[in-house]
Amino acid sequence: MSEKLWSERQTATWRTNVGLAEMLKGGVIMDVVNAEQARIAEEAGAAAVMALERVPADIRADGGVARMSDPKMIEEIQEAVSIPVMAKCRIGHFMEARILEALGVDFIDESEVLTPADDRFHVFKNDFKVPFVCGCRDLGEALRRIGEGAVMIRTKGEAGTGDVIEAVRHMRTIQDGIKRLTGLPEAELMTEAKNLGAPYDLVVEIAKTGKLPVPNFSAGGVATPADASLMMHLGAESVFVGSGIFKSGDPAKRAKAIVESVTYYNDPKKLAEISRDLGEPMVGIGLSELREDQRLAKRGW
């Protein structure tokens, strides 16, 4: 076993990229499909925007293959706002990732919301200068993505549903996994790494530090300020909101309220005020209404 922790052996690029993830903490990253929505998001106080052609709820409704967005649309959004602009590539589609990097996006989300391009391998993110965020459902999946070079992890939840139950399940599963590791004697960590399907050095680091070496945000199903504050209490350091804002009755108002709920997640009185009179939330789909093959979260290997 090397003396230094895994995170202490990473490059300067890794450090500046984790640094950007640190700066997005306590904030909200909002899905937007055009420059006008991006401006509404920035005006509401979003910490970053995610440029994509269709929000997850529409991807579900429309069906077909969901791909990287048109560079023209991404550039229009980059022109429209001064906050970081993220964009999604398909799982394993390293050329979509290269194109997004060439466009100068600030973060790439290798996302299960798009149709996977590879059913065995994810993008080897260590080869890139641009930072990546990836989804996960449990600690093993999180550590595999970090091992490939992701500098931010987000729990997947179930995108495009407006049902927070999967986001809660995934966040609790990760936190339980971390807690479990910290109690284990060193002699058991190799078998634990095998069982988790995770890199051994990262398992050792979690066991020692009790936390992930990169920020852990929450995504998939957040539709209200109460949902966002719930995820913060469960250990999310920021929240991604996809369909929840622009599929609601009054996106500007709801966006601002969700931003405020992440800052004041520990202040129920303020949350009551923040949650007042926001108009209709997105209609949503209960998780139990989804067939197994309609679930996006299981994409990822």
Add this chain to the structure above:
Amino acid sequence: MTKLIGVLALQGGFHKHVEALSRSGSRTKEVRTASDLKGLDGLLIPGGESTAIAKLLVNFGIIDPLLRRINSGMPVFGTCAGMILLSTEISGYDQFHLGCLDISVERNAYGRQLESFESETLISSLGQEPFRTIFIRAPKITRLGENVEVLGTYKGSEIFVRQDSILAASFHPELTDDLRVHEYFISML
């Protein structure tokens, strides 16, 4: 009594600053409301998105009490977005700022995240060991007021400045293990 330093915790990299200040032996408090300002000996405004932080400052009535404290001499330290918020002018953007540090800044002056970088920089006010300066979508100072003292430069640009009890840095000392910048601020209290 150990000094109590507030860290503005509306959005951004406040956790790392709390950790750095604690390691320097200070007591810390996360500041989210006007009443959280009571009893502070100093305040740190972290990096993050200056637009997001500014909106929360305005919407939750923190501006006036904060400016009263700064104007009555409470030391304040802004890093990156925090420096932008303290400045008197933000080139090209009509966004809220506190306007108490007499500098003009250009946001994202080095470019997007692909242009973020770190370097070993000699900052004489911190001693002879170089400081690992990490710049993330960093701002640049484009104009310096006459009462602003330059404490550090990188390739000819001012990156660490002070005006009386106001300290500002365009880089992120909280992302390194080096506590000298935080200790400099603590020495101002």
